[in-house]
Amino acid sequence: MSFIDLQGIYALWLRDVKRFTRTPSRIVGALLTPLLFLVFLGTGFSGATIPGLPEGVDYLQFLVPGIVGFAMLFGASFAGLSILADRDVGFLKEILVAPVSRTSIVLGWIAGGSTTAIIQSVLILILSIPLGFRVVSVLSIPLALVILALLAMTFVGFGIALASRFSDSQGFGIIIQFIIFPLFFLSGALFPLEGLPTAVQYLALVNPLTYGVDALRAVLVGTSTYPLAVDLGALVVSAAIMVGLGAALFERVEAV
Amino acid sequence: MDAIQVDTLTKRFETTTAVDGLSFTVEQGELFGMLGPNGAGKSTLINILCTLLKPSDGRATVNGYDIREETAAVRDSIGIVFQEPALDEELTGAENLAFHARLYGLGKAERTERIDEVLELVDLATVRDEPVKQYSGGMKRRLEIARGLIHEPAVLFLDEPTLGLDAQTRRATWEYIRRMNEDAGVTVVLTTHYMEEADQLCDRVAIVDQGKIVALDTPEALKDQQGGDVIVVGLDGDAATLVAQLETQSWVREIDVTETEVHVTLELGETRIPDLVRIADDVGVAITSVELRKPSLETVFLSLTGSTLREAAEQTTAPEDGTPSDDRATSGPVEAEQ
Structure with a gap:
């Protein structure tokens, strides 16, 4: 049982991707909430004067990176939920009794959950184009994927950490709702953070999504609050912490 | 080398002692049964032997590997079918097997070959590409048994392999278990609370009650004692x-x-x-x-513990949901003819 078992990781990744692509209803369901935000806010506030909006940037341009980040958060949280669903149906035992290290299992889930969450984010990005969104340069797409991958690792890792401390999927689902929306509203995804009270702004500074959305805005729209290097640095740190936390907490999960 | 050696193994939970100082051995190639009511500690014992639970005391080896110290080697050398179905219903039968084979490190050529082999063994080759959610209960059970065999384990654990199956499917499942024990030569350890299952299927039966083995012998010898x-x-x-x-x-x-x-x-x-x-x-x-x-393992159990399997189960656990309706018929105390 090697510490990192590539074939085991691949098996878990393949399973996640197959399950995802095979249930179109799940994809539609995962896209629906971000899409509603995008369509209603994007069209409703178009042309509105929003305090703190960078000069010459249309609200839709501002909003799309935020919704892409939200779709990522939404998609990644399902990874934690699917672990608890596996436990509910007994499939988790089948995974845990295999000669594969817990670390490899966590890495497999992160690979699978990240892949499906990135697909969802990219679909939102593509769907925003008919609404009028314009990417500044084709070259920014690969960089955006790197940012999405770091965000995915952060939030799937967080989901695994949280799922490791929970035993029932219903309670987990409720908790996730209470976490997703504050993270979303406190990330500058919908409006510039300058308007918020100072104390709340500090909270935004420890929110990984803040840096993810800012970095996406930097590469997709060409405007950002922080330098891109700062955003990327913060994302690398948060991804490392959350993956480590997920692995550490899952290590202690009792199999039965 | 014995397939399994258990030496004064104990597992205590907060309020109960689920496994109470058990000692026994299982020989290689044997079809070994553990018969006892729900709550007797059978599943706990299986979970300990397959390294999912740590024992509180005592020691055990599976295929010569220590269950505490050599968990990876133990896991590599065993297959297990859990009491509750543990399949991914959205994947096909073959995909479930491939997932398992990858976790156990089988290469592509070996994987393909083994998947074909085990599907053949349990007669599921024709439905290999159907999603598992379309399988019947018996087919799911067979798929799990096949999955347990893919990586050619030396010991296969079956925890209540026919729980929830109707009488006919149960008998068919016995045939598959017998076939793989004989053909694949794999040592089988199964738990059951159906006395007929232990009687007809197993080479030797350990009668388990309240975490202890109260008798261990061939079904014939146990019944002769009556x-x-x-x-x-x-x-x-x-x-x-x-x-x-x-x-x-x-x-x-x-x-x-x-x-x-x-x-x-x-x-x-x-x-x-x-x-x-x-x-x-x-x-x-x-x-x-x-x-x-006729003496049955039920009467053996009755004379050793002073209660029937059913009564013993009711003492330790609440009646289980989904207990098959033919339960009473197969484990009832009186069987005039076999």
């Missing part, structure tokens, strides 16, 4: 004359008299019923009923 068949004769009137006459017969081993019944212990009871009826006729005693009781 001293033979019992003919229960219902009477209308005085038993004394009949008893006196019966006591002179060489084939009668023991006689118990209750208010309305005479219990005659003997061998090959079915061949003596005519004699018994004739004797009763001769002495003028009116018989109201005759019943032949």
Whole structure:
């Protein structure tokens, strides 16, 4: 049982991707909430004067990176939920009794959950184009994927950490709702953070999504609050912490 | 080398001792059964042996590997079918097997070959590409058994392999278990609370109650300990004359008299019923009923623990949901014919 078992990781990744692509209803369901935000806010506030909006940037341009980040958060949280669903149906035992290290299992889930969450984010990005969104340069797409991958690792890792401390999927689902929306509203995804009270702004500074959305805005729209290097640095740190936390907490999960 | 060696193994939970100082060995190639009511500690023992639970005390080896120290080697060398189904219903049968094979490190060529082989073994080759959610209960069970065999384990654990299956599917599943024990040569350890299953399927049976093994032998030897068949004769009137006459017969081993019944212990009871009826006729005693009781593992369990499997289960656990309706028929205390 090697510490990192590539074939085991691949098996878990393949399973996640197959399950995802095979249930179109799940994809539609995962896209629906971000899409509603995008369509209603994007069209409703178009042309509105929003305090703190960078000069010459249309609200839709501002909003799309935020919704892409939200779709990522939404998609990644399902990874934690699917672990608890596996436990509910007994499939988790089948995974845990295999000669594969817990670390490899966590890495497999992160690979699978990240892949499906990135697909969802990219679909939102593509769907925003008919609404009028314009990417500044084709070259920014690969960089955006790197940012999405770091965000995915952060939030799937967080989901695994949280799922490791929970035993029932219903309670987990409720908790996730209470976490997703504050993270979303406190990330500058919908409006510039300058308007918020100072104390709340500090909270935004420890929110990984803040840096993810800012970095996406930097590469997709060409405007950002922080330098891109700062955003990327913060994302690398948060991804490392959350993956480590997920692995550490899952290590202690009792199999039965 | 024995397939499994268990030495004073104990597992304590907060309020209960689920496994209480168990010691036994399982030989290679054996089909070994653990019979006991729900809550007797069978599943806990299996979970310990497959390294999912740590024992509180004692030690055990599986295929020569220590279950505490060499968990990876133990896991590599065992297959397990859990009590609750553990399949990904959205994947096809073949995909479930491929997932498992990858987790156990099988390369592509070997994987393809083994998947074909085990699907053939459990007769699921024709539905290999159907999603598992479309499988019947029996098919799912077979797929799990096949999955347990993919990586060619030396020992296969089956925790209540036929729980929730109807009587016909149960019998078919026995056939598959027997077949892989013989053909693949794999040692099988199964738990069950169906006495018929332990009796018909297993080479040796450990009778487990409240975390302890109360008896361990072949089903035949266990039943022989009961001293033979019992003919229960219902009477209308005085038993004394009949008893006196019966006591002179060489084939009668023991006689118990209750208010309305005479219990005659003997061998090959079915061949003596005519004699018994004739004797009763001769002495003028009116018989109201005759019943032949063959010893079963149920009666063995009853005599060792003082309760039936069903009663014992009710003492330790609440009645289980989804218990199949034929449960009573297969594990009832009285079985006139096998």
